[in-house]
Amino acid sequence: MGFLNDVFEAYGGIDRWRGLERFTVHFSINGARLASKGRRGALKELAAQGCTRTPSLIFTGFPAPDKCVAYLPERVVIETLGGVVLASRDNPRSAFRDHPDDAPWDDLHLAYYCGISIWNCLVAPFSLAEPDVKLEELAPWDERGETWRRLRAVFPGGTNSLNREQLFYFDRHGLQRRTDYAAIDAEGTLIAQYSWAHQAFSGIVVPTLHRGLILGPDGTVSRSPSHIDIEIFDVQFE
Secondary structure, three states: OHHHHHHHHHOOOHHHHHOOOEEEEEEEEEOHHHHHOOOOOOEEEEEEEEEOOOOOEEEEOOOOOOEEEEEEOOEEEEEEOOOOEEEEEEOHHHHHOOOOOOOOOOHHHHHHHHHHHHHHHHHOOHHHHOOOOEEEEEEEEEEOOEEEEEEEEEOOOOOOOOOOEEEEEEOOOOOEEEEEEEOOOOOOOEEEEEEEEEEEEOOEEEEEEEEEEEEOOOOOEOOOOOOEEEEEEEEEEO
């Protein structure tokens, strides 16, 4: 798909990406969803080390300065900095199912939410080149006077992604500007996650600001409040 090759080039090139193995990222996550779950400010100014090839992260400073989290899609673990396991959860995505909407999240809920959000921010759009991802280009989309090209992506299994099916929007420069998906944490809630303020880090372009807004069934985006806000301060790829 020639269009996708242009997207990869806009982000630094697929060959450059495939030559990388690790990253270190500094970030904050906030938004109305965290506030509604009693966790406002819990994911502020954290650092994480991760793998570009498989979804794994270790982020420090949560849930306390002397603790860290190991994230995998199938398991999250909270440890001391010395490696002593304090809490863990297998199949953490399932813990969001039937979780009362008015009940607060525990640290393991938050660890999974943080891990999958940050990893997907950093690997897109190169994740679209992975084997068995099914892609379909849809009709162009008009967004406030700009024409964006759209790709519908279906990821195998869906456990590594925000959701198995997602809709990606790219501007005329090939930069990803929006992603639509069903929220993992609120059944039936659709999210339009906008991304902007793209910067190059180690030769790879990353959108440093992300804002997830509620997407109505009629396609209308609610501009306030934001479901999730992600700010990326710095990234180093190796």
